[in-house]
Amino acid sequence: MAAHQAAGKTESASVPAPAETALPKAWEPQAVEAELYQKWVDAGYFTADPKSEKPGFSIVLPPPNVTGSLHMGHALDHTLMDALCRRKRMQGFEVLWLPGMDHAGIATQMVVEKQLDAADTSRRELGREKFVERVWEWKAESGGTILEQMRRIGDGVDWSRERFTLDDGLSRAVQTIFKKLYDAGLIYRAERLVNWSPVLQTAISDIEVKHEEVDGELVSLRYGSLDDDEPHVIVATTRVETMLGDTAVAVHPDDERYRHLIGTTVYHPITGREIPIIADDYVDPAFGSGAVKITPAHDPNDFEMGMRHDLPMPTIMDERARIAHTGTEFDGMDRFEARVKIRERLAAEGRVVAEKRPYVHSVGHSERSGEVIEPRLSKQWWVKVENLAKMAGDAVRDGDTVIHPKSQEPRWFAWVDDMHDWCISRQLWWGHRIPIWYGPDGDVVCVGPDETAPEGYVQDTDVLDTWFSSGLWPFSTMGWPASTPELDKFYPTSVLVTGYDILFFWVARMMMFGRFVAEEDATTIAGKVPFHDVFLHGLVRDEFGRKMSKSRGNGIDPLDWVNRFGADALRFTLARGANPGSDLPIGEDHAQAARNFATKLFNATRFALMNGAEPGALPEFSALTDADRWILDRLEEVRAEVDSAFDRYEFGKACEALYHFAWDEFCDWYLELAKVQVNDEQYAESTRAVLGNVLDTLLRLLHPVIPFVTETLWTQLTGGESVVIAEWPEALRVPGDARAAQRIADAQHLITEIRRFRSDQGLRPGQKVPARITGTGAADLAGFESHVASLAKLTPAGDDFVASASIEVRTSRTTLTVELDTSGTIDLEAEKRRLSKDLAAAEKELAQTSAKLGNDAFLAKAPDHVVEKIRTRQRIAEEEVERIGARLTALGGA
Structure with missing residues (x-):
């Protein structure tokens, strides 16, 4: 059996000592991030040139509310968009990432109204013009906090093109498309049911309604005669007060219990009116008594039934949700007070048949003001969406826009194929005022951006839903309705990055408007859709998978993580967990791990620089060691994997590949092997070249996700101006070497097993022990003797060597025996x-x-x-x- 000494060549005295490096001894992101970011902005790296001959790539930032501040959802959005833009910029594209803010009608008006209330005044005392001036003043002083926070996390947006949904250009776009839609018969005014906020006194959109489980009551009431032998029905309701607006009782047409009553009337116990009993398939005969009261003006399902049966629709509440116009003693009462009083009266009359408390059910609340939403019949402006929604659906069906992941397509079609007309008017003062003017004799005029209303006409007092202007965002921000170089170069945009939770509310509106404008104005806007790809990511959740909320107290301030761990740690945590359509749970441990990764990368680069690492031409393949060939081969595999993952928007897979290559293979193995090689004259120069080239490529691959640490390290390593404008890594022209990879795998396995055995023996990590490796395949270690000795902390076995312990290690080709002399090294x-x-x-x-x-x-x-x-x-x-x-x-x- 052949014997082999574990110790390798002695270190050469001619190898130079480690060099100094300009890098500090430790990575302190807070000390450099702000300066680096301003350097990028000042250098114009993020400023897009529409006249460039490079291919265009564009993203418009989903406009955050002017009242908002950065939360984890924003941070995820921005990290992913920035990563895409940085990579495309490195790939040679002319990149436009266009930033801006939404005027956020309700939220902004609420902020300023609270300030006025604290000053013992109100918007109505100021008047509309003065109030709007006051809001503009607030925006100038306090709005846009989130824009500064975007700088903190490294957003590479084109600040020279920052837009606001109420600036002059976007206001012109809003007025233009409103008139186009109005002239096409797609905007109309009608009395329909809306989500009504009694506190804000305006209609609000579905996205501004949050449904909560509440402990309510289910009260069963007797309509008709109190005599069991006379016609009567029992109905159950959670909102007793709405009975003042009842105009029918409905039953299922096949319900035998009530078939004889269909078409008759029943006495209403409060109003005294006779109301009809109607048959409708909507009624569930198995729920309650199988009979339901119908209040068309205050319930969405009742409204639809009222439309089908041509029922009267009296509104029984005013704008503040107080009972009104009923002619009963309850007029003037708040809806909840009336609920109690009506129930008490009916109970006294013997009409309360049953009461169930608590009765847990879902109730809509205003997201902004917190109160219970009142479904209310109201005259509003609407967009007729049938044809627009079909165009939005067809864009995906025809492949003009691709949704990632594909699994989200059914949700898209479910929404756009069953979309109801869109209420676009809001009873606010802050926003785009509806460009409709009213004249004598009921005359109505829609005024375009270059038109004026006839003298004496009065403008509609309502403003447009904020989603109306943000629905134009992809093209209005680039200058539409004018023809601009930006539209020619960057529209349609390349990709929209957003959460799946607003797929319907925002994405569908942009698609509808984009398709409509493309058909109406093909000379100005090229392309059928506003974006080619829609990437939908999941929601950021806490480490236990729960949704973040104020009530749970489990929200995380992303700026807190930036302050504590650095922007790169925040970004890497989010990108590493982001895959199409999947939610991502995160906690502080993830941020600390990401910070440790940046530190590991920093220390590895610092070591490489101190040992003369320098990117450049690689030596001839024959001059490379097995370790060099293996790491270059793995680098190419990872580069290809990362490219493919980025192209599929699989950020998590890209980050995982880079993390494990950088930490597990490059730092934990190649650097350790390189420490041996740089001290060997034969391999020192080639090792420095490989170190430099691997780090150069690795830092460029990581830059889109962790820009600050990679900028710091890459510029020191290469002397280049900035990694922001460096070229994206191309395929390495180094042939793969399967034999080298297997020899490295065998060496890794051998070293790992020796380390494990040492640990089991209780040896200190740095404690060296004499050892001997024997076996028929020991010759396979040729070239790795010094590596194994160095990494496993072994010394040569002398003439008086006596083994006190041994292990067998099976490699790909043979079984090796490792004998160690641990005598005297352990206090038993x-x-x-x-x-x-x-x-x-x-x-x-x-x-x-x-x-x-x-x-x-x-x-x-x-x-x-x-x-x-x-x-x-x-x-x-x-x-x-x-x-x-x-x-x-x-x-x-x-």
């Missing part, structure tokens, strides 16, 4: 005490995890990922108990 009793302490801790962990997993109540309530985490802890504890127990046995027990 101290080692026993240490192992006994570790064993007790492992046994305690095993007992605790086993108890939890044996608790059926815990398993029923705990989320799946929490249970899996405990199972993993249990498995590790079992392995530790077995390993430590075996080691103690080998040492002779406790």
Whole structure:
């Protein structure tokens, strides 16, 4: 059996000592981020040139509210968009990432109204003109906090093209498309049911309504005669007060209990009117009594039934949700007060048949002001969406726009194929005022941007829904309705990045307007759609998978993470968890891990620079070691994997590939192997070249996601101006070497097993021990002797070598025996005490995890990922108990 010494060549005295580097000793992101970002802006790296001959790539930033501040959802959006833009810029595209803000009608008006209230005045005392001036003043002083926060996380947007949904250009676009839609018969005014906010006194959109489970009441009431022998019906309601607006009672046409009553009338116990009993398939005969009261002006389903049966629709509440116009003693009462008083009167009359409290049901609340929304019949302006929605659906069906992931397509079609007309008017003062003017004899005029209303005409007092102007965002921000170089170069935009939760509310509106304008104005806007790709990411959740909310107190301020861990750590945490359509749970541990990754990268580059690493021409393939060939081969595989993942918007996969290559392969293995090679004259120069080239490529691949640390390191490594404008890595022209990869894998396995054995023997990590490696395949280690010795902390076996311990290691070609002389290196009793302490801790962990997993109540309530985490802890504890127990046995027990 051939023998082989573990120690390798001695270090050459002619190898230079480590060089100095301009990098500081530690990575401190807070010290450099602001300066680096301003350098990029001042250099004009983010400013798009529409006259450039480069191919265009464009994204318009989903406009945050002027009242808003950066939350984790924004941070995710912005990180992914910035990563796409930075990569495309490096790939040679002319990139436009256009920023801006939304005027946020309701939210902004509320902010200023609260200020006026604190000053003991109101908007109505100021008047419309003065109030709007006051809001503009607030915007100039306090609006746009989020724009400064965008700089903190490194958003590479074109600040020279910043837009606002109420600026002159966008206002012109709004007025233009309103008139186009109006002239085409697609905008009309009608009395329909809306979400009404009694606090804000305006209609609000569906997205501004949040549904909450509340403890209400279900009251069963008797309509008709109190005599059981006379006609009567029992109805159940959670909103007793709405009975003042009842105009019918409905039953299912096939319900035998009520068939004889269909077409008759029944006495209303409050108003005294006779109301009809109608038949409608909507009624569920199995719910309650099978009869329902119909209040068309205050319930969406009742409204639809009222339309089908041509029922009267009296509105019984005013703008503040007080009972009005009923002619009863309840007029003037708040709706909730009236609910109690009406129930008390009916109970006194013997008409309350049953009451169920609490009755848990879902109730819509205003997201802005918090009160219960009142469905209310109101005269509003509407967009007729049938044809527009079909065009939006066809854009995806025809492949003009591709939704990523494809699994979200059914949700898209479900919305656009069943879309209801869109209420676009709001009873506010801050916003785009509806360009409709009223004249004598009911004359109505829609005024375009270059037109004026006839003298004496009065403009509509309402403003447009904020989503109306943001629906124009992809092309209005580039100058439409004018023909501009930006539209020629950058429209349609390349991709829209947003959360799947606003797919309908915003994306559908942009698609409808984009398709409509393309058909109406093909000379100005080229392209059928506003964006080629729609990438839908999931929601950011806390580490337990719960939705972040103020009520839970589990929200995370992204700027807090920036301050503590750096912007790169925030960005890498978010990008690493982002894959199409999937939610991403994050916690502080993730941010700390990302910060550690940046530090690891920094330290690796600093080591490489101190050892003369320099990118440039690689040596001839024959001059490279197996380690060099292996790391270059892996780098090319990772580069291709990252490119493919970015192209598919699989940010998480790209980040995972880069993380594990950088940490597990480059830092943990190649750098350690390189430490040996740079001290060998034969390989020092080629090793420095490989180090430099691998780092150059790796930093460029990582730059889109972690721009600050990569800029700092890449400029020091290469002397280049900025990695922002560096070329995206192309395929390496280095042939793969499967034999080198296998030899490295064998060496890694051997070193890992020796390290594990050393640990089990209780040897200190840096403690060197004499060793000898034998076996028929020992010759396969040729060239790796010094690597194994250095990384496994072994010294040559001398003439008096006596092995005190040994292990067998199976490689791809053979089995090796590693003999070590550990005599005199271990305090046996101290080692026993240490192992006994570790064993007790492992046994305690095993007992605790086993108890939890044996608790059926815990398993029923705990989320799946929490249970899996405990199972993993249990498995590790079992392995530790077995390993430590075996080691103690080998040492002779406790």
